[in-house]
Amino acid sequence: MADTATTASAAAASAASTSTDAPPFQLGKPRFQQTSFYGRFRHFLDIIDPRTLFVTERRLREAVQLLEDYKHGTLRPGVTNEQLWSAQKIKQAILHPDTNEKIFMPFRMSGYIPFGTPIVVGLLLPNQTLASTVFWQWLNQSHNACVNYANRNATKPSPASKFIQGYLGAVISAVSIAVGLNVLVQKANKFTPATRLLVQRFVPFPAVGRLSCRRGPGCSFLSKASCAWQLLAWPCRWPSAFSHRCQRSKHPS
Secondary structure, three states, X not given: OHHHHHHHHHHHHHHHOOXXXXXXXXXXXXXXXXXXXXXXXXXXXHHOOHHHHHOXXXXXXXXXXXXXXHHOOOOOOOOOHHHHHHHHHHHHHHEOOOOOXXXXXXXXXXXXXXXHHHHHHHHOOXXXXXXXXXXXXXXXXXXXXXXXXXXXXXXXXXXXXXXXXXXXHHXXXXXXXXXXXXXXXXXXXXXXXXXXXXXXXXXXXXXXXXXXXXXXXXXXXXXXXXXXXXXXXXXXXXOOHHHHHHHHHHOOO
């Protein structure tokens, strides 16, 4: 009887420390396998999950403490792999991986869709004036720049002049392309009004897609698939900071 009770107790403890759906937890590594497209896609969705925007300060502290306990081997009994993965997701979504400081909410990866959607709507508004075209292109590149800076690789500091230079170059390029294409479309006498309106709707795509898709290599999913995905679903707005986070997931410190 004693042996049976011991076996049952051990089995219960083992069941409590694992999750039926979650893989074994690995600190600092992606939850999903990065060797397949589906795994990389699910990892990408984890990074941009907007639900982490609603995490309370108390929940964040609990998540950080749980990971610290795991790191130092003092994890309390009964903690599941699912709880550990969830804690790591919360920490990575809110805190900068190098400075451990909280990232301003609109510039987090998880905030990119909810805070970026109004910009996308503004970019695609019909019958835009010169002023509105310049404004939305400037706002788009400014948001991208802030996201990139907030999620920068802080282990390799770059001078502020380099950041400003890149920001100004992106704004000038995007505005020039958008305004230039709009002028060309308006002067195209062969277009019917309906065709001209349709073509103008696609002006933001080359204006921001050209810049976003050349910002440097990231992980294989982002570098090979994100531009195609963005051009279909979004105007290719993902900033290069996604590459930094993706590379850090593959090579944790």
